[in-house]
Amino acid sequence: MGKRILITGLGSFWGGRMAQALESDPNVETIIGVDVTEPQVPLERTEYVRADQSYSILSRIVKATQVDTIVHTFLIVDSTRTSARNLHETNVIGTMNLLAAAGAAESSVRHIIVKSSSLVYGSSFQDPAWFRESMSRTQPPKTRVERSLLEVEDYLRDFADDNPHVVVTLLRFTNVLGHDLVTPITSALERGVAPWVFGFDPLLQFVEEDDVIRALHFVLDRQLPGVYNVAGDGRIPWSEVASICGARLVALPPVLTGWSAAALGAMRLVDLPGELLDLLRYGRGIDNRRLKQAGFQYRFTSAGAVDAFARSRRLQRVIGQTRPNYRYERDVEQFFRRSPAVVRPTEA
Amino acid sequence: MANLTRRGELVPLRRPEEAPPPTADPRLSDVDDWGRSEHMREIARTLYDPIYQHWFRAEWEGLGKIPTDGGALIVANHAAAIPSDAPVIMHGIEKELRRPVYGLADHIFKAMPVVGTMWSRVGGVAAHPENAYRLLREEQQLVLVFPEGSKGPGKTLNERYQLRRFGRGGFVEIAMRAGVPVVPIAVVGAEESMPILFKVPGLARMMGIPYLPITANMLLFGPLLGLIAYLPAKFRLKVLDPVHFDVPPDQERYSRSRVMDAAEDIRQSLQETLYEMLRDRRSVWFG
Known part of the structure; x- marks a missing residue:
């Protein structure tokens, strides 16, 4: 029996x-994806379910699909992407609903993976x-x-205490940094x-986007x-x-930095939220040795991630977007997955 | 053969751990994880050497007692409104022993524009116990710390060479945890290089700094030049015997009384050495 995975x-x-x-992982039997918006990338066997922003539908999905693993990638860490209200709704209320679904009586969920950010430090x-990992921040957020x-991490800690049978x-x-991801720094x-x-x-420290996916996959595989902490080796000056x-x-x-950043933002030059301004002042280092000791190998160092990003942007400047645009069409997806007209390899 | 293929189909073989080879680390500068740049340090040494040799005429005694390899925590008495002892000690050790020295100082430096960055590039590190432990234990470096903290350089002229409290003995605890010796250095000369005549406590509080001094240098050279122009006091530095602690490293905590006793012992021997050196000193300017 392969894994049955739900991705937020x-x-x-x-x-x-x-x-x-x-x-592409043969150990994964079923993948169900939940989101407010449609998938932005072509997917072959992942089932897409539309949800509202705070995931109130989640407990029904979990019960119906009997998933054993939830990968919570939906936490918003880039505050420029959404309003303050949406941020709270998605991060805090969304996670609460997710944990409620996972912790329900006779829930099938045995592993929860949450993608948080070093912003918590x-x-x-x-x-x-x-x-x-054991240290906490020196200043209040x-x-x-x-x-x-x-708040999300607090809920998660409580959940882990209350549900010792679930790997959290x-x-x-x-x-x-990466070829496709857009953040205030990359833009x-x-x-x-x-x-x-x-x-x-x-x-500063960076991690390459492929290493992010590899790290998520790694902990899912090993049930750690x-x-x-996930970050490339070394720190590099801005x-x-x-x-x-x-x-x-x-x-x-260096004084009234927030105001001048707001002025730049108003001129639509660069978008610099408060947490980024602090980072550009004091930097941050997170110790990545715990994951390495568990057996994970990074492909990119911090400087390597910056270099890979720079190289992909140089290519993009010459030839434009390197990936084909994809638009999710429900009917088309349904046709390819369900229609008897499509010839599929017979399952063993 | 056909059987084998079938079996491969039925029993899903575990994918071999696809670990793509790590890529190179394409650094452009030599700034290390602590912000120190050997290149910047070299420039700083070149610029500072004339001051070290001809202005302060620093003379060492017992430099051989500083370990040439392995970690060690160097402690010294701290003085002068803008401390002149840290650069002298770091320069001297790096010049003679060819080993980098990381200087721990208050976090407040990190909050200062330009100064904080320069300070970090030439070997300054914020005095956080985690930083000290990592430098000493894991990287086996030489680390310089002034246990008096900002109370040392905040002394006025009439209090010179009277050691303040050595904090709460945190430096001893870090050395114990890191399993490295403490090497005390007594410094004579720094106190007279920028002596504080009096302080303005109210203004210091308003500015959020530990003390706001009015120095002899300001009266002599004016308020601006007085901030950077040191008086040519003769520097003498004496390295005391390294203090080894007979405790296992990496313990969760160490006996408070042990730590305080050891810190007090080191303070005492530094204080006595300072008095001894002052007895021998014939002139502030010529040694």
Whole structure:
């Protein structure tokens, strides 16, 4: 019997990528994807179910499909993508509903994987150079996205305590770079602009998007319980990131940084949320050794991830979008999956 | 043969762990995980060497007691409004022993634009116990710390060479946990290089800094030049015998009394060495 997996946020970047990765895994029997929006990537055997934003339908889906694993990729970590209200609704209420569904009596769920972010550690001048999984942030959270992620992690801890028969894996990812992902950092660098808080050159850490998917797949495969930081080896100064990407440093004043960032945002030059401004001032390091000790091998170091990003952007500048655009059409998908007219290899 | 293929179909063979080969680490600069750049350090050493040799005329005694390999926590007395001892100690050890020294200092440096970045590039690290442990235990580096903290350089002229409390003995606990010796260094000269005449506590509180000094240098050279121009006091540095702790490393906690006693012992021997050196000093400027 293979695994029966439910993925939240199938329509988001990570949900789609994760589903694609799992489709080629012979140990995975069924993949069900839930989201508000339709999948953005072509999928072969993943079933898509539309849900509302706070996932109130989830307990019905879990009961009906008897999934054993939930991969929660839907936490919003980029606060520029949505309103504060949506952020709370999706992250906190969505996770609550998810955990309620998974913890229901006679629930079939045995493994929950949550994709969180190193934002939970914050970024302050009082931080250590490296955060281990057991350490907590040195300053109270200032931004909504940080608060909501901390709340989610609290719920998850309680859930793990109350449900010792369920393996709970929490992955905290550092800033991700890759050929397809769009974040405030990637869109600024793509415009050849590296916003820079004058006088600061913080040490940052990155992880490549393929390593993100590989890490999620790794903990799913091994059923590893606990909290793991996921970040490429080494820390790299922001100025070096800019020069690898060929971006120009654009200075923001070290005082009233928030205001000047808001002005840049209003001019639609770069979008710099509060948590990113802190990061560009003080940087952050998370210790990735726990996952490595569990046997995971990173393909990219922090600098390697920056370099891979820069290379893919150079190619894109020449030939345009490298991946074909995909539009989900329910009828077409239904035809390919269900119609008797389609010749399928007979199942063993 | 046909049978084998069938079997492969029925029993799903576990995929071999697809671990794509790691890619190279394409760094452009030599800034390490702590923010230190050997290149920047080299420039700083070149610029600082004339000051070290001709202005402060630093002279060492017992430099051989500093371990040439393995981690060690170097502690020293701390002085001067803008401390002049840290650069002298780091420069001296790096020049003579050719080993990098990481200097721990208050987090507040990290919050300062330009200064914080420069400080980090030339070997400064925020004084967090985790940072010290990692440098000492895992990277086996030399780490310099001033246990008096900001109370050392905040002394006024009439309090010079009177060691303040050594915090809560945290430096001893870190050395114990990291399994490295503590190497004390007594420094004479720093106190007179930028002596504080009096302090303005109200303004310091408003600015969020530990102390706001009015120094002799400011009176002599003016308020701006006085911030960077040190008086040419003669520096003498004496390395004391390394203190080894007879406890296993990596313990969750260490006996508080053991830690406090050890810290007090180190403070005492540094204080006595300082008095001894001052007895021998004939002139502040010529040693």
